[in-house]
Amino acid sequence: MSTAPQPQPGTGTTGPEPALVGIVLVSHSGQVAQSVADLARGLAGGGAIAPVAAAGGTPDGGLGTSSDLIVQAAREVDRGAGVAVLVDLGSAVLTVKALLAEGDELPDGARLVDAPFVEGAVAAVVTASAGGGLDAVEAAASEAYGYRKT
Known part of the structure; x- marks a missing residue:
């Protein structure tokens, strides 16, 4: 049996996977959240x-937000470098704020990021994928408010 380090999937390098910031996209619609993630x-x-x-959405596929789905998603993406949570509309903000206030549901280092949903998500994922820390991911996502389209 070989004890040499094996290449890590998707990195082309050996050794442990890098601790990247995880991103959670919370929308009132499951289809919207998944499409923005893709x-x-x-x-x-x-x-x-x-x-x-x-x-x-909700666990039954309806419109709305679910604290259970948010917690599950945050735990899924947590790699120890923090979790940036981006939301689409008002009650999603309230749900995430309530989870953060409880203090024990979301992983340590989870943070609600004030950013436009689509542009912020793209900026957050690009920055996190490049190895940016949670502060850099939040800054990049938030800066998306300034993107001009004209």
């Missing part, structure tokens, strides 16, 4: 992609 992953390009999870 778009952000696709635009992040090649190489290692930061862990991204969609937490959209």
Whole structure:
């Protein structure tokens, strides 16, 4: 049996996987959350992609937000470098704030990020995939408010 380090999937390098910031995308619609996650992953390009999870809708597939789905998604993407949570609308903000206030549901280092949902998600995933820390991911996502389209 070989004890030599093995290449890590998607990195082309040996050794432990890098601790990348995880991204959770919370939408009132499961389809919207998943589509934005897919778009952000696709635009992040090649190489290692930061862990991204969609937490959209309710457990039965309806419209709304679910604290259980948000907690599950945050735990899924947590690699120890923090978790950036981006949300679409008002009650999603309230749900995440309540989870953060409880203090024991979301992983340590989970943070609600004030950013536009689509553009912020892309900026967050690109920055996290490049190895940016939680502060850099939050800054990049928040800066998306300034993207001009004209």
